[in-house]
Amino acid sequence: MNDRVSEPLVLDGKDPRNLRGDPITADRYFSRDFMEKEWNHMWTRVWHIAAREKQLLEPGDFVVHDFMRESVIIVRQHDGSLKGFYNTCAHRGQRLIDGDGGMNSFTCPYHGWRWGIDGVLQDCPDRDDFHLGDPVGKVKLSEVRVGTWGSFVWYTMDPEAPELLDYLAPLPTYYKNFMLERSVRSLWVRVELNTNWKFFADNFNESYHTRTVHPQVPAVIDQDHFTSRYEMYPMGHAGIIQMGRPSLRDRVPEGQPHPFDAQLAVWDIDAAKYPDYAAKAVQGWLDLKAAKRRLWKEKGYLHYENLTDEELTESPFHFIFPNIAIGPSADNYLVLRWEPHPTDPEKCLFDLWSMVYPVDGLDVQVPRTGIHAFKVEEAPFEFRDYDGGRGVPELSDQVVFQDWGLTNGLQRGIRSRGYQDPYLSAQETRVRRFHEVLNDYLQGRPPGR
Numbered sequence: 001m002n003d004r005v006s007e008p009l010v011l012d013g014k015d016p017r018n019l020r021g022d023p024i025t026a027d028r029y030f031s032r033d034f035m036e037k038e039w040n041h042m043w044t045r046v047w048h049i050a051a052r053e054k055q056l057l058e059p060g061d062f063v064v065h066d067f068m069r070e071s072v073i074i075v076r077q078h079d080g081s082l083k084g085f086y087n088t089c090a091h092r093g094q095r096l097i098d099g100d101g102g103m104n105s106f107t108c109p110y111h112g113w114r115w116g117i118d119g120v121l122q123d124c125p126d127r128d129d130f131h132l133g134d135p136v137g138k139v140k141l142s143e144v145r146v147g148t149w150g151s152f153v154w155y156t157m158d159p160e161a162p163e164l165l166d167y168l169a170p171l172p173t174y175y176k177n178f179m180l181e182r183s184v185r186s187l188w189v190r191v192e193l194n195t196n197w198k199f200f201a202d203n204f205n206e207s208y209h210t211r212t213v214h215p216q217v218p219a220v221i222d223q224d225h226f227t228s229r230y231e232m233y234p235m236g237h238a239g240i241i242q243m244g245r246p247s248l249r250d251r252v253p254e255g256q257p258h259p260f261d262a263q264l265a266v267w268d269i270d271a272a273k274y275p276d277y278a279a280k281a282v283q284g285w286l287d288l289k290a291a292k293r294r295l296w297k298e299k300g301y302l303h304y305e306n307l308t309d310e311e312l313t314e315s316p317f318h319f320i321f322p323n324i325a326i327g328p329s330a331d332n333y334l335v336l337r338w339e340p341h342p343t344d345p346e347k348c349l350f351d352l353w354s355m356v357y358p359v360d361g362l363d364v365q366v367p368r369t370g371i372h373a374f375k376v377e378e379a380p381f382e383f384r385d386y387d388g389g390r391g392v393p394e395l396s397d398q399v400v401f402q403d404w405g406l407t408n409g410l411q412r413g414i415r416s417r418g419y420q421d422p423y424l425s426a427q428e429t430r431v432r433r434f435h436e437v438l439n440d441y442l443q444g445r446p447p448g449r
Helices: 032-041 164-168 198-203 259-266 277-295 309-313 399-404 407-414 426-442
Strands: 047-052 061-067 070-076 082-086 105-107 114-116 121-123 143-149 152-156 184-193 229-232 238-242 315-320 324-326 332-340 348-356 382-384
Touching: 032 426, 047 061, 047 070, 047 164, 070 152, 082 143, 143 164, 152 164, 198 332, 198 348, 198 407, 198 426, 229 426, 238 426, 259 277, 277 309, 348 399
Parallel strands: 184 382
Antiparallel strands: 047 152, 061 070, 070 082, 105 114, 114 121, 143 152, 184 348, 229 238, 238 315, 315 324, 324 332, 332 348
16 A cells, blocks of 8 residues: 655654654543543534534525533525524524425524524514614524535634634545545434443554454454555544455354455455465455456446546545544545534434445445445434344444443443553554644644644
8 A cells, every 4th residue: 555654744643753642541431520521622512513514405494403501503594505503592592493304494482583594684573673673684593614525525613713624634645536515325324322422432543452442343344454555644634544454363163155256256255266265365456456457347337437446446544633533435435424412422323324335237235344234325313222232133243343341341431439540552542642642732732723
């Protein structure tokens, strides 16, 4: 794989010399005071995903994103632009609207003030009864900043935050060859889990746990630390790029079908032609690149058009500070978002979005590390009762399902008087980096300001 660590925006994500060494204290996982500091100094200063652009196609289409104590409306304007507003009436603070939909205006259910989709007051009762003058056309809803990238709509509550593409850098450059706007959200599920939101920031900043928790993964993605590339970026984001081939040290038991064989077969490669396992893993991986390069148009994988050889097969996974993970690969990918519970620091809300690219003749697709197929069509939103995994049985083959199963034990263990500052491996460097960037926010020095 190409080495990008020399690029200006990239730090070696495996080198602990890039850390200060801030301790990771236990209280940050359960303290209400710490939760309050996060709200005041961090959550109100970062960029959040509000929706997919596909949800906001026509003028008046809107979505509402509720986050902790705040609520934001994002609405498509008549000129095609997007605007965002705090979901509170500028008259007396009543919540304006719940849910998503399409309207020409928003009417406050308390006193009937009607707001245009541009946030300007259109009408209200008794316009002649205001000592400061008629408020119509003068009073406006309070705005938030809105941006788009990766087929998603983002917003920030911070007027001084970097521009979205600067905040996300260098990810927009990394994924410039991917036609993310063509992808379909084939699964859209939210669950509530009994753990602090930072469990997932920690979890998705390392793959050291994969061999233990996700034993199905090394058969199709080489997650060995000595073959992977680890990166960290200025705004607190981080990433890992792994080879889309089987690990050479984690082997499927003799007699069991190898999942890599199925991938090769899709591209007309006979897995039986390789003399041994190592040849299939290494030469098969190279043959897969060549076959995808040669056959993509013939097989209907039109979203491959601009992809490099690395992008055709490898498995990137990027953490976007503080609570998003995305890993666009050539065929399908997950977008993961975990948000704090509004009032309980020992709970969080987890969103799982399975993204697939339409391919002619394929009505369903199976994720690279999964078993169950998903229809290639936009899925409705589902809030599911996790219930120890019993509420989402069809997701039991998902990698994140296995992560969810760790949450109760982690949250209990972190409260123990026996908890110690983590003794981290080099491949877990990104975990401590996440907490150091969080500390920077809490101490009033967010990156990019």
